[in-house]
Amino acid sequence: MRILLQLALILGICYAGDLIHKSTDIPIPGNILGMLILLVLLCLKIVKLDHIKEVSDFFLKRLSFFFLPPAIGLMLVGDDVKSRWPLLLFLCIVLTIVTMAATGWTVQLLSKNSKDCTPTPKNSSKQSKV
Amino acid sequence: MFGIILTIIAFEIGIFINNKWRNPLLNPILIATVLIIGFLTVTGIEYETYKVGGDYISFFLGPVTVLLAVPLYKQIQSLKRYWFPILAGITVGSATSVICVIACAKMFNLSKTLMLSLTPKSITIPMGSVFSEQIGGIPSITIVSIVITGITGAVTAPLVCRYFRIKNPVAQGVAIGTASHALGTTKAMEIGEIQGAMSSLSIGVAGVITVFITPALLKVFA
Numbered sequence: 001m002r003i004l005l006q007l008a009l010i011l012g013i014c015y016a017g018d019l020i021h022k023s024t025d026i027p028i029p030g031n032i033l034g035m036l037i038l039l040v041l042l043c044l045k046i047v048k049l050d051h052i053k054e055v056s057d058f059f060l061k062r063l064s065f066f067f068l069p070p071a072i073g074l075m076l077v078g079d080d081v082k083s084r085w086p087l088l089l090f091l092c093i094v095l096t097i098v099t100m101a102a103t104g105w106t107v108q109l110l111s112k113n114s115k116d117c118t119p120t121p122k123n124s125s126k127q128s129k130v
Numbered sequence: 131m132f133g134i135i136l137t138i139i140a141f142e143i144g145i146f147i148n149n150k151w152r153n154p155l156l157n158p159i160l161i162a163t164v165l166i167i168g169f170l171t172v173t174g175i176e177y178e179t180y181k182v183g184g185d186y187i188s189f190f191l192g193p194v195t196v197l198l199a200v201p202l203y204k205q206i207q208s209l210k211r212y213w214f215p216i217l218a219g220i221t222v223g224s225a226t227s228v229i230c231v232i233a234c235a236k237m238f239n240l241s242k243t244l245m246l247s248l249t250p251k252s253i254t255i256p257m258g259s260v261f262s263e264q265i266g267g268i269p270s271i272t273i274v275s276i277v278i279t280g281i282t283g284a285v286t287a288p289l290v291c292r293y294f295r296i297k298n299p300v301a302q303g304v305a306i307g308t309a310s311h312a313l314g315t316t317k318a319m320e321i322g323e324i325q326g327a328m329s330s331l332s333i334g335v336a337g338v339i340t341v342f343i344t345p346a347l348l349k350v351f352a
Contacts, residue, residue: 007193014192027345029260031195032338038199039206049200056200059193063312064159065141066194067255069133069184071163073270075170075177080241081271087238092251092275095230096282096309097290099252103223103332104296104305110215111298 006055133183195256202334283310303328
């Protein structure tokens with residue numbers, strides 16, 4: 001598909017997501033609804049990966065570039081927030097470790113009950129590094 | 131125009147530094163954010179002037195999030211065999227993250243806006259920043275907390291897996307991706323192929339699950 005058409009398709013899906021978000025009470029942002037729409041279209045093979053290859057390569061390779069302008073809004077936060085930064089940093093670090101442990105334990109516990117708890121590794125040499 | 135050029139230059143410098151030293155602490159987003167804010171502060175240019183160009187770039191956050199379906203679709207086959215433990219693990223992990231943020235916010239007397247800004251901190255930035263704005267948080271604080279979370283995940287993942295005895299490769303990958311999105315996934319890919327695939331699958335799934343369960347959790351706990 002031509003590159004501008006690919007872009008139009010993605011923008012169209014994004015727009016559809018926004019419309020659904022605005023016209024219903026679903027508390028899910030329009031762009032995430034758009035992602036689910038594209039996922040369904042891909043799973044149903046209505047849209048193929050080849051159809052959107054150029055656009056998805058372009059955007060996904062520079063993903064973090066598009067987050068920069070919203071991050072600069074940090075300049076506007078007040079002193080009440082600035083004084084809490086050490087605490088926020090501490091919370092982010094501790095909670096990441098807690099979340100990781102809770103997720104890992106749950107998956108490990110539940111997959112122990114099923115018979116084959118480890119999938120056959122394709123590349124076993126890489127497996128034992130942790 | 132000015133905002134666009136400044137963002138591109140800062141981003142390229144960030145990528146360059148990150149490629150040169152390959153240290154997760156030298157995150158390109160963090161470097162570029164510091165550079166841009168530093169430049170605007172030193173030159174005395176108003177944030178509003180920057181925002182004119184910046185808005186053109188942030189417009190693309192919408193389509194970029196839609197395109198996250200592509201990596202998710204590529205990994206969705208790996209969900210088929212272990213879908214129950216994986217989905218249960220991601221749900222437990224996402225809920226743990228959100229509930230802990232609410233609990234800590236109460237414990238440390240954080241303002242409601244700050245608490246809401248931190249709740250999506252474990253999910254990927256395009257989802258988290260938009261979701262934060264929707265529930266009443268400040269997107270820029272959310273983005274920075276997401277980056278710090280990702281860096282923490284990338285640095286501590288091997289230690290956490292060892293210390294908490296998470297040995298199953300599927301469990302390791304899901305844990306890393308759920309807790310620390312794409313930044314942690316770079317580490318998961320170094321650890322192993324299964325870990326990498328599971329981690330990248332978990333980024334999108336954790337984002338969607340977090341967005342679905344957070345409103346209810348906020349109602350119950352906050």
